[in-house]
Structures are given as structure tokens and as C-alpha cells.
Amino acid sequence: MRIMVDESGRKIFFDPKKNKKDMHTYLGIIRRSDIIRAKNGRTIKSHTGKKLKVFDADFRDRLKHLKRGPQIITPKDAGVISAYTGIGPGSRVVEAGAGSGAFTSYLANLVRPSGKVYSYERDERFYKLAKDNLSTMDLSKYVALKKGDVYEKIAQKNADLVFLDLPEPWNAIKNAEKALKPGGYFVCYLPTMNQIIRLIKALEKTNFEVFKVANIHEEIWQARCDALRPVTHDFRHTAFLVFSRLF
Ligand SMILES: C[S@@+](CC[C@H](N)C(=O)[O-])C[C@H]1O[C@@H](n2cnc3c(N)ncnc32)[C@H](O)[C@@H]1O
Numbered sequence: 001m002r003i004m005v006d007e008s009g010r011k012i013f014f015d016p017k018k019n020k021k022d023m024h025t026y027l028g029i030i031r032r033s034d035i036i037r038a039k040n041g042r043t044i045k046s047h048t049g050k051k052l053k054v055f056d057a058d059f060r061d062r063l064k065h066l067k068r069g070p071q072i073i074t075p076k077d078a079g080v081i082s083a084y085t086g087i088g089p090g091s092r093v094v095e096a097g098a099g100s101g102a103f104t105s106y107l108a109n110l111v112r113p114s115g116k117v118y119s120y121e122r123d124e125r126f127y128k129l130a131k132d133n134l135s136t137m138d139l140s141k142y143v144a145l146k147k148g149d150v151y152e153k154i155a156q157k158n159a160d161l162v163f164l165d166l167p168e169p170w171n172a173i174k175n176a177e178k179a180l181k182p183g184g185y186f187v188c189y190l191p192t193m194n195q196i197i198r199l200i201k202a203l204e205k206t207n208f209e210v211f212k213v214a215n216i217h218e219e220i221w222q223a224r225c226d227a228l229r230p231v232t233h234d235f236r237h238t239a240f241l242v243f244s245r246l247f
Contacts, residue, residue, distance in 0.1 A: 001013065001014065001015045001016070001056075001057035001061065001062055001065070001136075002014045002016075002035055002036075002038075002054055002055065002056060002057055003054070003055045003056075003057050003061055004030070004035065004044075004052040004053065004054050004055075005052060005053045005055065006027060006050065006051070006052050007050070007051055012025060012030075012052070013057070013061070013065055014035050015065070015136070016032075016035075016036060017135075017136070019032065020032075023035070025046065027046040027048065027050040027052065028046035028047045028048035028050060029046060029047040030044070030046045030047075030052065031044075031047075035054060038054035039054075040054070040055055040056045041053060041054070041055060042054055059105075059109055059137075062136060062137050062138075063102065063105060063137070065136070066100060066101065066102060066105075066133045066136060066137070067100070067129060067132065067133060067136075068100055069099060069100045069125070069126050069129045070097075070099035070100055070126060071099070072099065072100045072102035072103065073102055073103040073106070073165060073189065073238075074238055076216050076217075076218040076238075077189065077216055077238055077239070077241065078103060078106045080214065080216050080241065081163065081187055081189075081241065082106070082107075082110055084185075084187075084212065084243055085160070085161050085185040085187060085243070086160075087107065087110050087111065087160065087161055088110055088111070088115075089110070089111060089112065089113065089114055089115060090111065090114040090115045091110070091111045091115040091160045091161065092111075092115060092116055092118075092156070092158060092159045092160050092161075093107050093111060093115070093116070093117045093118070093159060093160060093161045093162075093163065094117075094118045094119075094120070094150075094154055094156050094159045094161070094162045094163070094176075094179050095107060095117060095118070095119045095120070095162075095163045095164075095165075096119065096120035096121065096150040096163075096164055096165070096166055096172070097120060097121045097122065097123070097126065097150075097165060097166050098119040098120065098121035098126060098127065098130035098145060099121065099126055099129075099130065099165065100126070100129060100130065100133060101119075101129065101130030101131075101132075101133035101134050101137075102133070103163070103165065104117055104119045104130060104134060104139075104143055104145075105133070105134065105137045105139055107119075107163070108134070108137070108139040108142040108143050109137075109139065111142060112139070112142045113142070115142070116142060116143070116144060117142060117143045117144070118143075118144045118146065118154075118155075118156050118159070119143055119144070119145050119146065120146045120147075120148045120149070120150045120154070121145070121146070121147065121148075122147070122148060122149040122150075124147065127145065127147045130145060131145055150164065150166070150172045150175055150176075151168070151171040151172050151175070152175075153175060154172070154175040154176065154178065154179040156179050157178070157179060157181075158180075158181045159179045159180050159181065159184055160180075160181065160184055160185065161180075161184060161185045161186075161187065162176040162179055162180055162184070162185070162186050162187075163187045163188075163189070164176070164186075164187070164188045164189070165188075165189040165239075167195070168195075169188040169190070169195075169199055170198055170199050170202035170203075173186075173202055173203065173206055173208070177206065177207065177208070177246060180246045181246075182246060182247075183245065183246060183247065184245070184246050185243065185244070185245055185246075186208055186244045186245070186246065187241060187242065187243050187244070188241070188242045189239045189240075189241055190239055190240050190242065191237070191238070191239040191240070192240075193240070196213060196240055196242060199242055200213075200242065203242075203244055207246055207247060208244040208245065208246055208247075209244060209245050209247050210242060210243070210244045211243055211244065211245060212241070212242075212243040213240060213241070213242050213243075214240065214241045214243070215237075215240050215241075216238075216241065220233070
């Protein structure tokens, strides 16, 4: 995927897997071959002579262009999950449900090149969506996407992390325990406090130790020197995070 930036800073995205023809834009026609051949940061011109700088898209650019299905996990939560579990290159992670494949992509990007993400999704539509999005992200080879229900079975063993973004994680505690290595992490992402209470009550009867319940807030400021202040927006609750560890 590539990004073209015009002289006013406006951006055009180009995915060679999906854009098979020259692009017809507000700047005129931009030749597909020019976009593909341009070196990172070089300038090309449309047929009307308008200049565009061409850049290689990075992980974040690709993520913004994924097809959306179920609600995705946002960077503010993704960053904290990886920081508190120490997931990195070589890690083995079990995740469910894959949904839109957004968090699967974060995980795959962290564990590659030698690690693996085993991602379960029980709904056929979202299984296909996640598969398609992982291909757009160029991350399919680091993910084993499984059509399955984690309340019934998790086939993996010796995982470093089991992460669940689904409504009733207490139904998967036994399977998570069997899938984890000793000392492994079990993290759940839940929108309501009612779910948190039910999960913690269930975890108290097991070998999992809950070490953190967190609600991560992000305050975004507008980057304008003449009016440096928080962006005006409604407060958006995403979900709470429950971190536990198998001891
Ligand atoms: C909110 S979405 C996950 C979004 C995902 N974390 C992302 O960032 O794109 C929840 C998904 O869990 C799936 N799901 C619910 N219960 C499940 C289960 N028991 N096993 C596997 N998948 C399940 C749903 O079909 C849905 O696609």
C-alpha cells in the first residue's frame, strides 16, 4: 500500500491489490505504474501536472483502511495490553474473537517474525472479514485463523497470553488455563462493570491471580499553536481491561 500527498497535504491511498487501474482523482489521472515504481518520498505528477509525493504505507496507515465489522480495539488499549504482558517477537498468543482482525493485526505485528497468533472466530462472516483484513495487512503468515468457539475448545498449549474480546469470558477460563504456560497471562476486554464482577468472581476460584483492572483514558489535544487545547469531542468509553496471571 502507498500514500500520495498533494501540495496542500491532502492524502490519497493506493492499494495495488485492489487498485488495478490508473487512478482518476481530483488532480487528474495518476498512472498506476508511476505510483508503484516511485521510490519512497519521491515526487510524481498527474496528467494535469499536479505534484504528489509518494510514501510507503506503514502498519498504522494500513490499519486505518481495514474493512470494519465488529467494534475494534483502539491503540490506547492495544498499547497497554502489550506493555503489561510483555508480548514481543517469538511470543505465542491465543486470541478470540477475531472480529475485524484489528487487534489480531497488532498482535501479529508484535510477535513476528518468529511468534504466532492463534485467533478464533465463531461467526463465519467475521472469520472471512478478519481473513481478508489480515491479507490487506500482509500479516496472514503470522496468524493461524481458526473458525471455532473458545467456550468449547482451545487447541493450543504453552501460550504466553490468552486474550479475549467477547461477552462471556468466564465460560472460557478452563480452556484458557489449559492453553497457557505456567506464569502466562489471561487478559479480558469487557465494556461493562457487571461483566467484570462476574469474571473476577469466577477467577477467584482458580489459579489465576487478577493483578490489574484498568479503564484507559486518552485525552487528545488539537495540534494548533494558536489554540492548543483538548479536542472537543464526546467522552467515548471503550472497555475495561482485566489482567490476570496463571500461578
Ligand atoms: C468485538 S468483536 C472482536 C473485535 C476484535 N478484537 C478487533 O479488534 O477487531 C467480538 C467477536 O467475538 C466473536 N465471538 C463471540 N463469542 C465467541 C466465542 N465463544 N468464540 C469465538 N469467537 C467469539 C464474535 O463473533 C465477534 O466477532
